[in-house]
Amino acid sequence: MRLILVLTLLAGAAGTIHASLDEARAEPNLEKRSNLALANAVAALKEAREAYRGGDSQMTMDKISELEESVELGYDSLVKTGKDPRKSPKWFKRAEISTRDLLRSMESFGHDMSFTDRPMLDKARERVQQIHDELLTGLMEGKHK
Secondary structure, eight states: OHHHHHHHHHHHHHHHHHHHHHHHHHOSSHHHHHHHHHHHHHHHHHHHHHHHHTTOHHHHHHHHHHHHHHHHHHHHHHHHTOOOTTTSOHHHHHHHHHHHHHHHHHHHHHHHSOTTTTHHHHHHHHHHHHHHHHHHHHHHHSOOO
């Protein structure tokens, strides 16, 4: 009985986070969509840590993929606004700060992982770093790729 309750709670929690990414995709305001997606990335990283501590490598990989997908959605949403990051920096700066903080947390998570498990995080960390660099370049030079 206890196992069923735990599994039900875990399934509900996983659905809630996934619903947050769907909620972000459904947001018509591109800046708010970016913000929601990046908030979901932070939540996905937290859940990836919890899954890793629990020994669930498949859930860890799924959450890392969700994190990467969320950051991509956040960045793509800002690019789609067509705004110049230097002239309208508010949302771009928020995204830059969010990705910077996310990179720090990912670095910490990588140190907590065993050496053999770290590659599952490397691809996502590289992509988040690339997006962070593009956001920073846009803020400094007034353009984005």
